[in-house]
Amino acid sequence: MSRIEARLAELGITLPEAPAPAANYVPYVRSGQHLFVSGQISNGPEGLIVGKLGAGMDVVEGALAARFCGLALIAQAKAALGDLDRVKRVVKLVGFVNSTAEFTDQPKVVNGCSDLMVEVFGDAGRHARSAVSAASLPLGVAVEIEAIFEVE
Template sequence: MSQIDARLAELGIELPAAPAPAANYVPFVQSGAQLFVSGQISANADGLILGKLGAGMTTEEGAAAARRCGLSLIAQAKAALGDLDRVKRVVKLVGFVNSTAEFTEQPKVINGCSDLMVEVFGEAGRHARSAVSAASLPLGVAVEIEAIFEIA
């Protein structure tokens, strides 16, 4: 068992299956020592996590949705690499939050994913990040996040 797999087990985290692309793109691309993972949308075992922050969805619910995006990002990295111990660093996350014009807590929402990366990868999980609002997201989901990983 890899160190990261052991860490996931210790945290009681079970990764979902790596989601298939919903359109004409690939889920990940490796270029040199970097792995680019396409945007992962908020979903759980029950289906898509839909909603708009600032219009019936709380910041805490949004952060939970962002955490689910993070689980899918890690699942995609595992599908691409086979072994999560090959992740040397989470380089950058770009998070999109389906929110009203008045909602201003996008960073707190995307913290759901950022916190997960640090829980799982430790110091190597600390990353650069963007957290922006979107008037809508694909399929009406609450959050979408993409990632760049440095790999061995």
């Protein structure tokens, strides 16, 4: 068992299947030492996590939705690389939060994904990041996050 697989087991985390693309794009592209993972939407064990932050959905629910995005990002990295130990670093996350114009806690929502990356990859999980508001997201989901990984 790889080091990262062992860490996931220690944390009690089971990765979902890497989601198939929903339109005319690929789930990831490797270019040199970087793996670019397309935006992953908030999809939990019970299905899509839909809602708008600031209008019936709170920061705790949004952070959980972002965590599920992070699990999908890691699942895509595993599908691309075969072995998560090949991830040298989480370079950058870009998080989109379906939120009202008045909602300003997008960073706290995207922390759900950021915290997961550090839990799983340790210091190599610390990354640059953007957390922005969106008036709406595909299928009405609460959060979508894309990632760039440095890989071997």
